[in-house]
Structures are given as structure tokens and as C-alpha cells.
Amino acid sequence: MSANSAVVNSVLDQIGASGHKKVVYCNDPDTGLRAIIAIHDTTLGPALGGTRMWSYASEGEALEDVLRLSRGMTYKAAITGLNLGGGNAVIIGDSRKDKTESMMRSYGRFIKNLNGEFITAEDVGTTTRDMEYIGMETQHVTGVPESIGGAGDPAPHTAKGVYLGIKACVKEVFGTDMLAGRSVVVQGIGRVGEHLIELLRAENVEVYISDIDEERVQHIARTYKAKPIAADKIFGLNADIYAPCALGATVNEKTIQKMNFAIIAGSANNQLADEQAHGKLLLDKGILFAPDYLINAGGLISCYSELTGYGKKRTIQLTENIYNATRDVIKMSKKDNIPTIWAANRIAEQRIIDIKKIKSSF
């Protein structure tokens, strides 16, 4: 076996192990585009997921991220009751320096060639303007600006869902869903983080913030009277709630050990480095975890409403349902004494199994 075939096998093994249907590598030397599109499952409908642009240290790291993100999208759509499958994409590069109109349009043409099997939206490193560029080449894009007929930035809807997920958890732990007097540490104060802080501060929540972008920290601290804290102080902090709103895998063996939080509830995808091990560790430690893909579904709901033409009213209705859906997951977790992430997975997987059965008849 040649060295090359060993590499090919390892990529195919990874795709197979994570249950993916298809992974597409996109390369366009003219625009500098290097992207990976992963389609996890399309039982419920076309795969919809964000496009993340990030300076990955290696292609392997980018593949790992896109596989984790796209699997999460399958579960997110399933548990939210949407007729969508799961997919995601990553563009390798620095969004502040490398992104151009031609790169985004070239990427749009790769999406076009998937004939609707994958539909994208914004994520970390991409914006509504980028969706507009992609939309110049393909109709399979959502989250385009409202001024040209789209639903606009999904982040406010994502933040609303996270806020309701926090409330559902607070109700469970403290007996009331009033947030006044509670403390929350928000890690990552980008689009979702800022909207979440605005909602929390409106209810007199004490908010701590942390971000790698120091200018942004100063701006958000001033605007919302939030308290900046250093990155290495987050996990030892005595706060009620940890809201991860940056990147994934921040909940792991090392960080759980230091945690005094009662609740973890934020927008970041794949917060648990390992769903099995870390879900169980949190349960044993008595920290209530709001499954990320359940409470951060507001943005996906907004994209779905744009696709189907249902509009904002439906987005609000479905996003508000996140409160009850979170309560249901907590109930199942308590009844069966299993981590909340396992309970959420069970509900999502059962919906996919049920719908697969009805699709087998003509």
C-alpha cells in the first residue's frame, strides 16, 4: 500500500466512523479557496449548515471540526422538528485577511454543483454579506440580508434560544426562571454573545465576559456594564452559569475539574470534547448541561423560515419552544438518570428512525 492510499483510507475511516454520507474537498487556486463541505445525514431533508472560516493549523484539524459540526446539525434539525438534514462547511483561512468576493463566489459554485443537497448559512468568520456573494452563484444559501429578501443575521434568534435554554435550566436548579441576581460568564462575545448579554443585562444578571479580542471586550464592557475576566480565570469563577459562545470543546476533563458552575448553557457548537465521557462527568458532578444543539437552534430555525417562506412569526414561535424542549430533555435525563446530552441524542435519533420508516413506502 502506498503512503497516499494510507492517507485516503484514514480520511474515509474518519468519515465512516462519524456516520457521514459525503465529504467534498473544494480547491480553487485562482481565488485561494480551500474548503471542506461535510454532509452527515439527509434523511429528514437537505443538509443545512453554516460555513465557518478559520485559520486551522492543519487540514486534519479542519476535517475534524467540519465532521463534528455537521453531525451536530443533523441532531439540531431533528430535535427541533425541522425537515432538514445535517451538514456544515469550513473554509481554511483568516477571514479578516484572506476573504474576497471572488473566493466566496467560487465557493458558491461548489455548493451549486451539489444540486441542493447542501444549503449554507453564516458561522464564525462569515457574514450576511458573504451569503449574498454565495447567493450570486447558487440559490442554496440562507441568512442573506433582509434588504434583499432574506431573513438576515440568524444570531439574534440563536441568542434568544440560548437565553430561553438558560431560563429552563435556572428553573430546574433554582425553582424559578427569574434571572435577576444570577451570574453568568459569557466566553466569546461575538454576534451571539453580544445579543445574549443584552438579554441578560435587561434582567439584571451579573455578566462576566471573556474574548481573545481585547478591543471588543472593552466595547462590550462599556456598553452593557459587563465585567471582563481573564481567560484563565473563567473555570474557577464562582458564577451560577457558564455560557460558552466561542468555539467548541471547552468542556473537558481539565475544565470540569475546576468548575463551580451550577449550569452550562451557551451557543457554541460541540461544547463537550467527548459527549459520552464528559456528559457523564457533568452528571456526576451535579452540573446541569443544556445540550448545545438544542438551545442554539434559533439561527437554524430562522434559516428554515427563510427557505420555506414561513417568515419571522414562525421563527419566533419555534424558537420559544426551546424553553419547553429543554425542560423535556431535563425531565428525561432525571427519569432515566442519564446525562442531558444522551437524552437529547435519544430524542433526535428516534425522530430520524421514525421518519426513515415512513419514507420507505411509496
Ligand SMILES: NC(=O)c1ccc[n+]([C@@H]2O[C@H](COP(=O)([O-])OP(=O)(O)OC[C@H]3O[C@@H](n4cnc5c(N)ncnc54)[C@H](O)[C@@H]3O)[C@@H](O)[C@H]2O)c1
Ligand atoms: N451565529 C449563529 O446564529 C450561531 C448559531 C448556532 C451556533 N453558533 C455558534 O455560536 C458560537 C458563536 O457564534 P457567533 O456567530 O457569535 O460567532 P462570532 O465569530 O461572531 O463570535 C465568536 C467570538 O468568539 C471569540 N473567540 C474565539 N476564540 C475564542 C477563545 N478561545 N476564547 C474567547 N473568545 C474567543 C471571537 O473573538 C469572537 O468575538 C460559534 O461556536 C457558532 O458556531 C452560532
